[in-house]
Amino acid sequence: MKAAVFHGTRDVRVEDVNKPYTRKGEVVLEVLASNMCGTDLKTYQRGHPLIKEGTVMGHEYAGIVVDSMNPKFKKGDRVVGSNSAPCMKCYLCRKGSYSLCPEIKKTLVGFTVNGSHAEMICVPSNIAERNMYTFRSSKPEHIACAEPLASVIHGISKLDLKGDETVAIIGAGAIGLMFLQVLKTLGARVIVANRSEGRLEIASKLGADLLLKVQEDNTEKEIRNATEGMGADIVIEAVGKKETWERSLGAAREGGKVLLFGGCARGTFVSFEAEMVHYGERQLIGSFHHEPESFKKAVELIERGKVKMENIVDRKIRLDEISEGFRMMEEREALKVSINP
């Protein structure tokens, strides 16, 4: 079968590889949709500490079961799976920090086991067991967004929202636009700040209450101006750059929360004035990955049409066009590229 194999930075080749087969608890899918994301792009540009040469990339997927050695799934089921599953036994799992389970790394789809940018994928038994669902009504390329949406839901779960907050999202990429939609279902007033007019237009279609076209250096000022000079109750950093991490503190009001969601390059250090956190009582909240509960919710929200992916998945390509997919993402021509193998 054909698969997109990682060989090194800027070297991902579509080549013939052996078809996967099932062992106990595993499920093999014919891939219906495999979406590309910022993590794929970063892996392509600068590698990833977990990926080895020869691994098939891709971790946001939906497919149809062609072979199952797991009693939960049978041939013909249309399913959406996560890219990982926590062990439920280690110290962090016992403390409820499932997203940080170190065991996740052993079967991380598209990094330490072969991924979904391929005609077929073998879903590891722990994922099939705890983090995969059948779906009915959604298009495969939309339900395949359940994985990044699960991370968004996990981030929001840390905010203890009451529903009367003003939330400013910095960044209107696929992730920022998912945050926007989930926050609207929870009753928040949502401000979206971004440089690109086109992306703000999409944010407007998806229910943003206020759009701010910002340059990098006036983001804080614009958000303050839009919030009676106070700063937003909650600021979500959905860019993943040192500068925006630092600016998000200044965009939050005193006593507000800052969700630092965007992943920066390894070795990035950020700095801010201690006063912002001490006298200003701003709470800094980190968020990474997702847990089974948030993945389940993500699948439900897409299936029930509460979070729409039509405007987010804006390009569809064939597997052998994957280099073009990386180019479109790199040049910000696409929000999210879906591969139909």
Ligand SMILES: [Zn+2]
């Ligand atoms: Zn991803």
Ligand SMILES: [Zn+2]
């Ligand atoms: Zn664990």
